[in-house]
Amino acid sequence: MMHQRLSRNQSGVTLVELLIVIIVSTAVTLAILAFALSFWSSTATLQNDLETYVTRSDAGDKLRDYLNEAAGLISQNSIDDDHPMVPDSSDVSGQHWEVIHAIPKSIPIGAAGVMTPIIYFESPAVDTAKNIIMNGTQPYTNEYVLYLNGTTKQLMLRSLANPSATGNKTTTSCPSGFITTSCPADKLIADNVSAVDTRYFSRSGNPIDYTSITDPLTGAYIGPDFTSVEVVELTLHLFRKSTLDNGQDTVNSTIVRVAIRNR
Numbered sequence: 405m406m407h408q409r410l411s412r413n414q415s416g417v418t419l420v421e422l423l424i425v426i427i428v429s430t431a432v433t434l435a436i437l438a439f440a441l442s443f444w445s446s447t448a449t450l451q452n453d454l455e456t457y458v459t460r461s462d463a464g465d466k467l468r469d470y471l472n473e474a475a476g477l478i479s480q481n482s483i484d485d486d487h488p489m490v491p492d493s494s495d496v497s498g499q500h501w502e503v504i505h506a507i508p509k510s511i512p513i514g515a516a517g518v519m520t521p522i523i524y525f526e527s528p529a530v531d532t533a534k535n536i537i538m539n540g541t542q543p544y545t546n547e548y549v550l551y552l553n554g555t556t557k558q559l560m561l562r563s564l565a566n567p568s569a570t571g572n573k574t575t576t577s578c579p580s581g582f583i584t585t586s587c588p589a590d591k592l593i594a595d596n597v598s599a600v601d602t603r604y605f606s607r608s609g610n611p612i613d614y615t616s617i618t619d620p621l622t623g624a625y626i627g628p629d630f631t632s633v634e635v636v637e638l639t640l641h642l643f644r645k646s647t648l649d650n651g652q653d654t655v656n657s658t659i660v661r662v663a664i665r666n667r
Contacts, residue, residue: 459656463559463594463640470561471662474525475545477604477630479503481524483547483564487582490517501549505626507614508631513598522550522600523558523636525664529569537569544569552597559593559600559640563581574602594640598655601639606632607663637661
């Protein structure tokens with residue numbers, strides 16, 4: 405009798421109830437997992453956005469600092485460079501970058517191993533006390549090459565110090581693989597660069613008419629060229645891939661416009 409009472413009072417879990425528990429548990433687990441993935445994705449995207457914001461801000465400050473001191477834009481370096489990344493094919497010395505002109509364009513980052521010049525410019529040479537080093541009535545000038553490194557996806561700056569400027573504060577820089585104590589690394593301007601747009605203006609804000617003059621050898625437009633440029637505008641396009649497979653990639657840009665002295 406006691407055994408029968410115990411059997412009647414015992415209750416078990418039916419198959420239907422077990423299935424309901426499994427379904428509910430799975431649904432809750434999936435909801436938590438989806439929330440976690442969404443949170444991680446949002447966090448990764450926010451982190452990318454913050455990092456590219458810092459990159460944009462730093463790059464803008466660096467470019468303005470260098471270009472505000474520039475005496476003018478130039479078509480090619482006149483100071484010898486032992487390591488031109490894109491050498492002038494017509495230069496037997498192999499110490500000059502290719503010639504460029506004041507033609508507005510969008511310059512995409514190249515593939516690995518491809519280097520692309522953006523602009524060249526010159527600035528007065530100064531000593532450690534920031535005094536301009538004079539060559540008679542004119543200052544000696546250092547030269548700079550702003551270029552894209554397709555391998556590292558970076559915007560870089562090469563410095564070419566004028567060897568005739570005694571006490572020159574600027575030191576000639578070198579690319580990776582040629583860095584020494586006397587030739588430090590090229591300066592990093594920005595990471596994660598996908599392209600750079602260039603535009604050129606007069607002081608009044610009118611675009612330079614690059615179609616007004618053609619190259620007698622190639623027939624290509626070269627305009628009045630850099631001697632007429634009084635304002636340069638660079639638009640840096642940045643791209644940073646999400647650290648998560650389903651995350652959102654970060655794409656943004658920053659515009660730097662600087663008046664050039666053009667002595």
